Amino acid sequence: MFIEKLIKLVLVLIFVIAILVYWLLPKTAFAKSLKMHETLFTLTNLIGILCGLTGLAMTMVQPEKIIEYHLWELIAVPFALVYLYWLLLGKINSGKESIDEKQVFNMTSAAAFAWILSIPVMVFVFMLFQSAVLDGLVWFPIFFFQGLLIFSAATLYFYKNA
Amino acid sequence: MLLGNHLKRCRFDKDNITQEALANAVGVSRQTIISIERGRFIPSTLLALRLAAFFEKPLEQIFFIREENR
Numbered sequence: 001m002f003i004e005k006l007i008k009l010v011l012v013l014i015f016v017i018a019i020l021v022y023w024l025l026p027k028t029a030f031a032k033s034l035k036m037h038e039t040l041f042t043l044t045n046l047i048g049i050l051c052g053l054t055g056l057a058m059t060m061v062q063p064e065k066i067i068e069y070h071l072w073e074l075i076a077v078p079f080a081l082v083y084l085y086w087l088l089l090g091k092i093n094s095g096k097e098s099i100d101e102k103q104v105f106n107m108t109s110a111a112a113f114a115w116i117l118s119i120p121v122m123v124f125v126f127m128l129f130q131s132a133v134l135d136g137l138v139w140f141p142i143f144f145f146q147g148l149l150i151f152s153a154a155t156l157y158f159y160k161n162a
Numbered sequence: 163m164l165l166g167n168h169l170k171r172c173r174f175d176k177d178n179i180t181q182e183a184l185a186n187a188v189g190v191s192r193q194t195i196i197s198i199e200r201g202r203f204i205p206s207t208l209l210a211l212r213l214a215a216f217f218e219k220p221l222e223q224i225f226f227i228r229e230e231n232r
Contacts, residue, residue: 103194
């Protein structure tokens with residue numbers, strides 16, 4: 001149980017630090033130099049793909065521990081932090097568009113694609129539950145990480161190729 | 163019907179401005195300019211007007227309607 005407590009402590013610390021940064025950073029002079037950039041958009045989606053792949057791999061390898069030790073929250077942290085940074089940029093540059101119309105269009109298309117693809121994936125997960133291959137709350141990390149993986153990969157694909 | 167454009171020629175005419183510089187000038191990403199130039203993405207009216215204003219040309223000198231299979 002030491003690992004579980006340690007992970008919980010790390011998660012709480014990250015949460016507190018992130019909130020403090022979100023609250024304090026816009027008040028500093030450094031904030032004016034921060035702006036949304038194309039590289040950040042690409043990087044966000046790459047982090048989403050990595051988090052999604054790691055989460056799915058961990059869920060397959062250690063389905064019980066990923067819930068018990070709060071590992072799935074820890075794996076999702078990098079992506080959550082990058083999105084918090086997006087919110088921070090939105091707060092600093094209020095009134096200005098953070099992402100352009102093509103990026104919005106690609107994210108919307110990717111969200112629809114991820115939603116449609118999540119239906120057969122979750123049907124497959126349901127069949128695994130019915131045949132007692134999986135049990136407990138492990139369906140949620142699978143749902144979360146497959147959604148994150150498909151959404152991020154599709155956004156990046158549409159952005160670069162459409 | 164598809165939307166064609168002379169964006170590349172306009173950039174060339176305007177001191178051979180880069181895609182990056184044009185993107186910064188109209189407030190979009192470089193990838194958006196690339197996609198518009200290749201005809202893969204149709205810009206909003208607002209962005210099309212911003213581009214026209216930047217090149218100081220009427221809209222129809224930059225964008226035009228083209229029939230498919232041409």
